[in-house]
Amino acid sequence: xxxxxxxxxxxxxxxxxxxxxxxxxxxxxxxxxxxxxxxxxxxxxxxxxxxxxxxxxxxxxxxxxxxxxxxxxxxxxxxxxxxxxxxxxxxxxxxxxxxxxxxxxxxxxxxxxxxxxxxxxxxxxxxxxxxxxxxxxxxxxxxxxxxxxxxxxxxxxxxxxxxxxxxxxxxxxxxxxxxxxxxxxxxxxxxxxxxxxxxxxxxxxxxxxxxxxxxxxxxxxxxxxxxxxxxxxxxxxxxxxxxxxxxxxxxxxxxxxxxxxxxxxxxxxxxxxxxxxxxxxxxxxxxxxxxxxxxxxxxxxxxxxxxxxxxxxxxxxxxxxxxxxxxxxxxxxxxxxxxxxxxxxxxxxxxxxxxxxxxxxxxxxxxxxxxxxxxxxxxxxxxxxxxxxxxxxxxxxxxxxxxxxxxxxxxxxxxxxxxxxxxxxxxxxxxxxxxxxxxxxxxxxxxxxxxxxxxxxxxxxxxxxxxxxxxxxxxxxxxxxxxx
Amino acid sequence: xxxxxxxxxxxxxxxxxxxxxxxxxxxxxxxxxxxxxxxxxxxxxxxxxxxxxxxxxxxxxxxxxxxxxxxxxxxxxxxxxxxxxxxxxxxxxxxxxxxxxxxxxxxxxxxxxxxxxxxxxxxxxxxxxxxxxxxxxxxxxxxxxxxxxxxxxxxxxxxxxxxxxxxxxxxxxxxxxxxxxxxxxxxxxxxxxxxxxxxxxxxxxxxxxxxxxxxxxxxxxxxxxxxxxxxxxxxxxxxxxxxxxxxxxxxxxxxxxxxxxxxxxxxxxxxxxxxxxxxxxxxxxxxxxxxxxxxxxxxxxxxxxxxxxxxxxxxxxxxxxxxxxxxxxxxxxxxxxxxxxxxxxxxxxxxxxxxxxxxxxxxxxxxxxxxxxxxxxxxxxxxxxxxxxxxxxxxxxxxxxxxxxxxxxxxxxxxxxxxxxxxxxxxxxxxxxxxxxxxxxxxxxxxxxxxxxxxxxxxxxxxxxxx
Numbered sequence: 019x020x021x022x023x024x025x026x027x028x029x030x031x032x033x034x035x036x037x038x039x040x041x042x043x044x045x046x047x048x049x050x051x052x053x054x055x056x057x058x059x060x061x062x063x064x065x066x067x068x069x070x071x072x073x074x075x076x077x078x079x080x081x082x083x084x085x086x087x088x089x090x091x092x093x094x095x096x097x098x099x100x101x102x103x104x105x106x107x108x109x110x111x112x113x114x115x116x117x118x119x120x121x122x123x124x125x126x127x128x129x130x131x132x133x134x135x136x137x138x139x140x141x142x143x144x145x146x147x148x149x150x151x152x153x154x155x156x157x158x159x160x161x162x163x164x165x166x167x168x169x170x171x172x173x174x175x176x177x178x179x180x181x182x183x184x185x186x187x188x189x190x191x192x193x194x195x196x197x198x199x200x201x202x203x204x205x206x207x208x209x210x211x212x213x214x215x216x217x218x219x220x221x222x223x224x225x226x227x228x229x230x231x232x233x234x235x236x237x238x239x240x241x242x243x244x245x246x247x248x249x250x251x252x253x254x255x256x257x258x259x260x261x262x263x264x265x266x267x268x269x270x271x272x273x274x275x276x277x278x279x280x281x282x283x284x285x286x287x288x289x290x291x292x293x294x295x296x297x298x299x300x301x302x303x304x305x306x307x308x309x310x311x312x313x314x315x316x317x318x319x320x321x322x323x324x325x326x327x328x329x330x331x332x333x334x335x336x337x338x339x340x341x342x343x344x345x346x347x348x349x350x351x352x353x354x355x356x357x358x359x360x361x362x363x364x365x366x367x368x369x370x371x372x373x374x375x376x377x378x379x380x381x382x383x384x385x386x387x388x389x390x391x392x393x394x395x396x397x398x399x400x401x402x403x404x405x406x407x408x409x410x411x412x413x414x415x416x417x418x419x420x421x422x423x424x425x426x427x428x429x430x431x432x433x434x435x436x437x438x439x440x441x442x443x444x445x446x447x448x449x450x451x452x453x454x455x456x457x458x459x460x461x462x463x464x465x466x467x468x469x470x471x472x473x474x475x476x477x478x479x480x481x482x483x484x485x486x487x488x489x490x491x492x493x494x495x496x497x498x499x500x501x502x
Numbered sequence: 503x504x505x506x507x508x509x510x511x512x513x514x515x516x517x518x519x520x521x522x523x524x525x526x527x528x529x530x531x532x533x534x535x536x537x538x539x540x541x542x543x544x545x546x547x548x549x550x551x552x553x554x555x556x557x558x559x560x561x562x563x564x565x566x567x568x569x570x571x572x573x574x575x576x577x578x579x580x581x582x583x584x585x586x587x588x589x590x591x592x593x594x595x596x597x598x599x600x601x602x603x604x605x606x607x608x609x610x611x612x613x614x615x616x617x618x619x620x621x622x623x624x625x626x627x628x629x630x631x632x633x634x635x636x637x638x639x640x641x642x643x644x645x646x647x648x649x650x651x652x653x654x655x656x657x658x659x660x661x662x663x664x665x666x667x668x669x670x671x672x673x674x675x676x677x678x679x680x681x682x683x684x685x686x687x688x689x690x691x692x693x694x695x696x697x698x699x700x701x702x703x704x705x706x707x708x709x710x711x712x713x714x715x716x717x718x719x720x721x722x723x724x725x726x727x728x729x730x731x732x733x734x735x736x737x738x739x740x741x742x743x744x745x746x747x748x749x750x751x752x753x754x755x756x757x758x759x760x761x762x763x764x765x766x767x768x769x770x771x772x773x774x775x776x777x778x779x780x781x782x783x784x785x786x787x788x789x790x791x792x793x794x795x796x797x798x799x800x801x802x803x804x805x806x807x808x809x810x811x812x813x814x815x816x817x818x819x820x821x822x823x824x825x826x827x828x829x830x831x832x833x834x835x836x837x838x839x840x841x842x843x844x845x846x847x848x849x850x851x852x853x854x855x856x857x858x859x860x861x862x863x864x865x866x867x868x869x870x871x872x873x874x875x876x877x878x879x880x881x882x883x884x885x886x887x888x889x890x891x892x893x894x895x896x897x898x899x900x901x902x903x904x905x906x907x908x909x910x911x912x913x914x915x916x917x918x919x920x921x922x923x924x925x926x927x928x929x930x931x932x933x934x935x936x937x938x939x940x941x942x943x944x945x946x947x948x949x950x951x952x953x954x955x956x957x958x959x960x961x962x963x964x965x966x967x968x969x
Contacts, residue, residue, distance in 0.1 A: 080882070082817075082966040083889070145885070149876040156875070163923050171923050178915065183908040190888070190897075190904045197892045 020061045020073035021089045021140045024099060027054045028106075029133035035126035041117055044110065047125035051107035054132065058103035067093050068489050074142070084204040089140040093490035094342055097483065098139040098269060101349045102262050106132045108468060109257045112357050114461045115364060118165055118252070131157040131258055138266050144192045144205040147274065148185070151230075154266065155181055158258055162251035170250045177247040181233055184240075188230035188270075191223045195278065210278060214501060217281040224282025227275050228290070235267035235323045237290070238297030248316035253360035256312070260319045261353040265345045268326050272338065276330070277497040287331045291417065294331070295425050297324035302431035306438065311369045312359050314439055315352065318395065318432065322348050325428055328421070329410035335488075335495060337413020342487045344406025347394065347476055351403060354391040354469040358384070361462055362443070366451050371439065376448030381457035385444055387466040392440055394473040396432045402476035405484075503546065503553055503563055505539040505571065506611055512539070513604035520597020529589070532600040533582050539607075540575040543568060559679060560618045565969065567615035569820050570747040574610045577739045577827045578603065580951060583943045584835050585732045587842060593641060603736070606632030610740055614747035619668045619678045619705075622748055626664065626712065629744060630657050633737060637729040649728025656711070656721040664708025670701030680755040687759050694760070702757060702764065706749075713745040713801050716775040723782075726794035731841060734790065735834035738797040739827040746804050746819055753808065754816075761811060768809045773902050775802030780906040783913045789837055790846035792913055793830070796872060799910065800826050806896075806903060807887045814890035817969050821886050824965065825871060825879035825958060832868035832951040836861050839940060844927075851917050853926030860945070862921040864952040869914040871955045874907055879958035886966075 031050035035043055061073060074090030091099060110128060118124045134157070137150030155178065163174040196205045198213040215223060233240045248256050276283055301321030308314035326344050329337035361384065362377070363369050378385040390401070397403035407429070415422025458466065476483060512535035519531055546553075546568045553563045582603070589596040609628025616622045634657065638650025672678055674697040675686035687694065707718065714722040726734045757764060779799030786792040800822075807818040837846060839861065844850030855862035871880035884907065891900050958965065 080963050080966070082963055083885075149881075152876045156870075160922065163919065171919055175915070175919060179908065179912050182911045186904045186908050189885075190900055193885070193888050193892050193900075194897065197889070 019075055020057065020064070021091055022075045023057055024054065024061065024103070024136050025089065025133055025140070027057060028129040028136070032126045032130035032133060035129065036122050038122050041121050043122040043125050044114065047129060048107060048110045050129060051110050051132070055103045055107055058100055061091070062096065062100055065091070065096050065486070067486050070489075070493070071142070076142070079146070084202060085145045086143045086206055087146060088142040088206065089137070089146070090142050091140050092493070093487040094269070094272060094494075095139045097342060097346055097487050098265055099136055101265070101346050102132060102135050102139070104468075104472070105257070105261050105349055105353055108353065108465050109254050109261070111461065112257070112360065112465045113254050115459065124161070124165060127157040127161050128254060128258065131161075135262050135266070139269060142207045144196060144207065144210050144274075148189055148192055151188070151266065151270075152182075152185055154263065155185075158255055158263060161255040161258070162247060165252040166255070167250040169246075173243075173246040173250045177243040180240075180243045184230035184233035187226040191226035194223060194226075211497060213278070215279065215281075217285065220279040220282035221285055224275070224279045224286055227279070228271070228286075231267040231270040231275065233267075234270070235264055235327060236320065237324065237327055238293050238300055241297065241320055244320055245313055245316040248319070249310065249313045253356060257353045257356050260316070260356065261349040264319065264323055265349065268323070268330060268341060268345055271327070271330050272342075272494055276333070277494055277501070280498040280501045283331070283333070283498070287333065288418075290331045291328045291414070291421055294324040294328035295421050297321065298328070298425055298428045299431070302428060302435060305435040306431070308435075309371050311362070311371060311439060311443065312356070314435065315355050315359065318435065319348070319352050321428060321432070325407065325410050325414075325425060328425055329413045332413040332417035333495065333498070334413040334416045335491065336409045336416060338491045338495065339484060339488060340406050340409025340411075340413055342491060343476075343480065343483055344403075344410060346483060347402035347406045350469055350472045350476075351391055351395045354387070354466060354473075355395060357462075357465055357469075358388050358391065361458060365455055368451065371442045373449055373451045374443045375446040375452060376444075377452050377455050378444040379448060380452070380455045383463070384458045387458070387463075387470055388440070388444065390470045390473055392436050394477070396436045397429060400474070400477045402473045402480075404477060405480040503557075503561065503615070505543045505575070506608055508535065508539045508542060509604050509608045509611070512536075513601045513608070516604060517597055517601040520595070520601075525596055528596050528600050529582060529586070532604065533579060535604070536575060536579045536582065536607075540572065540579060543571045543575060559681075560621050561612070561615050562617040563615055566816060566820070567747070567751075569968070570614040570743060570823070571611050573743050573820070573824050573827060574607065574614070574740050577743070577831060578607055578736075580831050580947050581732065581735050581739070583941075583947045584735065584831070584838055586941060586944060587838060588640075588730050588732050594639075599636070599639060602632045602635055606636070607740070610744040613744040614751070616748070616751070617680055619671065619680070622752070623661075623665060623668060625744075626708075626748070627661065629741060630661065630712070633657075633733070633741065636733045636736070637725060639733070640730045643728075643730075645728040646730060649725045652721055652728075653725040660708050660711035660718070663704050663711075667701045667704030667706075667708060670697050670704065674698035674701055680752065683756040684758075687756060691759050699763060702760075703767075705752065706764065706767075709745060709749050709752075710771065713742060713749070713805075714798050715771050715801050715805055716778045716798065717771070719775065719778065719798050722798055723791055723794045726797065727788070727791050731790060731834055731838045731846070734794070735831055738793070739830050742797065742801065742804075743823045743827060746808070746823060750808055750816070750819060753811065765809055765811065768805060769896070769899060772802050772805035772809055773899055775799065775805060776903055776906045780909040784909060786913070787848060788846045789848055789851065789917055793833055793837070796910070796913070797830070799906065800872075802906075803884065803887050803903065806899065807890050809899075810887075810890040810894040810896060812890055812893055814886065814893055817966050818883070818886035818890045821879075821958075821962065821965050822883035825883040825955065828951045828955045828958075829868040829871040829878075829880060832864050832948055832955070833872070835944070835948045835951070836865040836868075848916055848920050849927060851920040852924040854921040856926060861948070864948045865921065866918050867952045867955055869918055871959070873911045873914040877956065877959045879955045879962070881959055882962040
């Protein structure tokens with residue numbers, strides 16, 4: 019029931035919010051998101067990592083097709099639900115310094131998105147998963163398309179069509195899998211898991227599913243929508259896209275690909291790892307050359323997700339655990355970084371690196387926050403990025419030494435583009451534009467402090483998070499191994 | 503079956519009501535009579551016994567035909583309030599207009615419950631001739647007249663082919679009744695005369711023409727575009743539903759045993775229709791013309807279900823027809839309002855969400871449903887059709903269908919973009935409220951179709967559990 023509550027709280031709030039008028043709706047949305055966080059924290063406190071899927075609910079939905087409205091959480095789901103529940107209130111809080119047009123609809127869309135995301139992470143039925151998967155796209159499309167920058171219409175449309183294109187192939191694969199279940203057919207996850215396809219069929223089912231996940235993450239060469247969309251979207255939409263939505267792709271691979279078509283994964287896994295490694299290097303190299311900070315972080319996000327994907331496809335416990343923990347860490351860091359960009363943009367009306375410099379002289383507090391988030395992102399030990407990245411590289415190295423070695427370049431390249439950016443923005447001579455730069459306000463600190471605290475907490479005591487997901491990750495790997 | 507009589511009588515009654523001075527009574531009267539016909543049709547559900555052997559075996563009632571009749575009458579009931587603007591034009595003839603609408607429904611109902619090819623022919627003719635007249639009913643508009651002539655010439659030609667097919671089938675089997683033909687096909691399986699194959703082919707060509715299936719679709723865009731919008735709604739929902747019911751009926755009642763013969767050509771046409779309909783729709787700058795091509799593409803999806811031809815196709819066709827009809831009626835309803843001050847181009851929808859949030863919302867729901875977004879009826883429609891196709895093992899055709907669905911998202915969302923993301927036009931075109939007063943009934947229809955679309959998208963079982 020807890021799972022259902024987590025899906026319903028933001029959904030109901032999203033339905034009621036449009037009835038409110040004016041800027042007051044942001045407080046209502048924030049309250050709803052906090053309530054959701056409280057429920058999520060309660061769920062974590064009640065959660066037993068070893069007990070498999072918990073807090074399950076199951077109602078018949080489309081009886082004639084055997085589709086159930088069912089959900090539940092294992093360790094991986096729990097972690098991602100927690101990530102969503104932590105980030106959404108912070109994202110809403112981050113907008114308090116800016117008033118958007120039609121705020122009631124704006125915040126309703128954010129909460130609708132939260133509900134759909136929780137649905138994606140907890141669905142235990144193939145068609146329900148697909149439904150939430152698509153439902154998560156619509157709110158963020160409107161957020162980006164209506165409230166975005168100048169070129170928003172063409173860019174967000176490309177993003178929309180791109181992702182819909184991928185999801186439709188996933189639907190095709192799910193319908194096909196559904197018809198391979200015995201008897202009167204069922205789309206419950208355990209029945210889909212029980213389907214054993216021959217290797218040739220697994221090959222195409224693999225691609226039909228993977229293309230949806232690859233576009234969502236995105237993986238090279240399916241990434242062309244990503245930098246533009248991240249750049250043109252309003253800050254909250256960029257945070258939702260990079261902080262949470264990107265994880266849908268990784269989660270999809272772990273839950274709906276590895277255990278279903280293990281032979282397909284075995285056959286194409288190396289290809290995917292190579293593509294991911296190419297993405298890591300490509301994204302990092304391009305990030306080094308960016309002038310626009312938001313675009314730079316978009317490419318850095320692209321590079322990071324490549325490493326997560328490679329870790330998952332290494333099919334090692336280390337790689338998978340690293341990916342799962344890194345999903346949490348990356349979500350926190352990237353949302354923090356995009357918020358810093360937003361803070362800078364609000365004050366300077368630009369994101370151009372050339373016009374910046376010397377911000378640190380007027381704003382020591384922002385410098386500290388920014389520094390911590392940046393170091394978390396370059397995976398300095400004792401920050402949250404380190405644990406995940408270390409495990410990921412270890413996993414990829416175990417899979418293949420050469421790929422591991424090339425992927426390892428990400429640490430160096432990441433440090434190069436991040437430190438270069440930090441130096442340009444914060445240090446050096448003050449420019450005409452940064453002379454009157456004001457330090458962070460109280461409301462802005464209220465967003466950054468929890469994020470910075472999480473960076474350290476996860477960096478110093480990663481054990482709690484690793485233990486949360488380990489049984490679930492092992493189970494997925496065993497399931498995949500047993501079917502191969 | 504009683505509904506046929508009610509409709510015929512009410513058509514005549516409405517014609518006479520035209521003599522009254524108070525013309526406002528026509529629409530409520532037509533709606534009431536239609537409602538009566540719909541209720542009477544519903545009474546036939548699970549109640550075929552009284553009709554067995556009746557009408558000299560010319561017509562038959564079963565749950566499938568009742569379902570199709572229900573969809574047709576419901577669509578008509580929802581479309582009639584949308585004809586408000588058309589019927590109140592200076593030289594409109596509302597009485598004749600409502601009467602022809604009601605008569606055309608008689609033809610549509612005959613097409614879904616025939617037992618004899620003669621009845622099929624008569625039904626198609628009643629429906630088509632009414633449509634020829636209605637297409638040209640916008641007398642001041644040259645394009646309306648052009649559309650009517652085009653539709654009439656092409657339609658008459660297709661009817662000839664259909665009749666030729668029926669004659670050949672009669673020559674081969676010695677009967678017009680679907681059961682006689684079925685018996686002959688069964689008895690002579692493996693040794694059927696070429697005349698029968700030719701007859702079936704020509705019969706299919708005649709029906710597929712009415713359904714605007716490629717390569718017999720060339721008349722569709724011009725006719726749909728030229729006809730007054732309210733009839734385009736009528737043609738693209740009611741004619742389609744009746745046509746697919748007729749197609750499915752003849753194939754399932756008489757030609758099950760030679761599935762191997764006809765499925766290949768239907769499969770090829772289905773793919774062709776999907777590709778042509780969707781790809782061409784992308785290039786339209788007019789919302790109305792886009793809907794015309796979209797109607798071609800939906801014929802392709804429906805034909806996919808017919809081609810799959812298993813226990814899942816029936817429900818798939820019924821559900822899809824209903825979902826498609828509801829969404830199309832909403833879309834045309836909004837288009838008619840926008841046309842009052844603007845044009846039928848996408849530009850006229852710019853900024854509609856700011857001026858008329860309700861219209862923009864229902865149109866968005868309709869577009870999502872046509873595109874097949876989850877939580878709308880269109881999603882389950884597609885899911886049912888894909889399911890029946892997968893069960894038949896037509897995976898490669900499905901890959902094309904899926905690709906074309908992605909294309910569909912592209913053109914359906916263009917109007918959503920115009921409504922929500924673009925600013926209002928400088929010349930104020932497309933702003934509905936300023937000069938056009940939208941009646942409560944009109945709004946109710948649009949809300950009702952949108953709500954039904956969402957309801958079927960959340961609880962598809964209310965339909966699928968019936969069978």
